[in-house]
Amino acid sequence: MESLLTPREAALRLGISYPTIKQWLYRGKIHAVRTPGGHYRIPEAELDGMLHKTQKPETPKREMMRRLSGRNQLVGRIVEIKIDGLLAQVKLSIGGQIIHSIITAEAVREMHLQVGETAAALIKSTEVMVLRV
Numbered sequence: 176m177e178s179l180l181t182p183r184e185a186a187l188r189l190g191i192s193y194p195t196i197k198q199w200l201y202r203g204k205i206h207a208v209r210t211p212g213g214h215y216r217i218p219e220a221e222l223d224g225m226l227h228k229t230q231k232p233e234t235p236k237r238e239m240m241r242r243l244s245g246r247n248q249l250v251g252r253i254v255e256i257k258i259d260g261l262l263a264q265v266k267l268s269i270g271g272q273i274i275h276s277i278i279t280a281e282a283v284r285e286m287h288l289q290v291g292e293t294a295a296a297l298i299k300s301t302e303v304m305v306l307r308v
Contacts, residue, residue, distance in 0.1 A: 178291070179208065179216035188222055188252075188293065219252060219291070223268050226250045226293050247298045249274065253290050256283060267296055 186196040199205040207215040251269030263283040267274045274296050
């Protein structure tokens with residue numbers, strides 16, 4: 176079952192203000208369900224398509240990454256982390272698609288990665304294959 180977020184939690188996740196998310200709800204820009212008490216609850220998947228559009232405050236490390244390869248970053252939400260020994264498998268939901276990445280367990284701990292957080296997949300263009308569907 177998919178997690179539902181309060182408008183405040185969704186605003187925090189997107190890095191926007193609470194009044195902005197409320198306006199988006201009223202205008203139908205973002206879809207939500209209503210509780211029996213009339214409160215809005217927003218499915219996490221509803222935010223996936225908006226993560227790349229929102230701007231979070233830049234940290235020096237993030238600024239360095241943006242200069243490294245801005246065109247090959249896909250922003251999404253961490254949906255699963257499995258750590259086994261020295262390696263970790265991280266699954267990102269990006270626009271409804273799942274991307275798997277194998278990184279070191281140490282990297283997961285250093286970056287404090289957690290399920291539900293926003294992260295970016297940095298893709299090395301020489302390793303991307305295209306398949307006609």
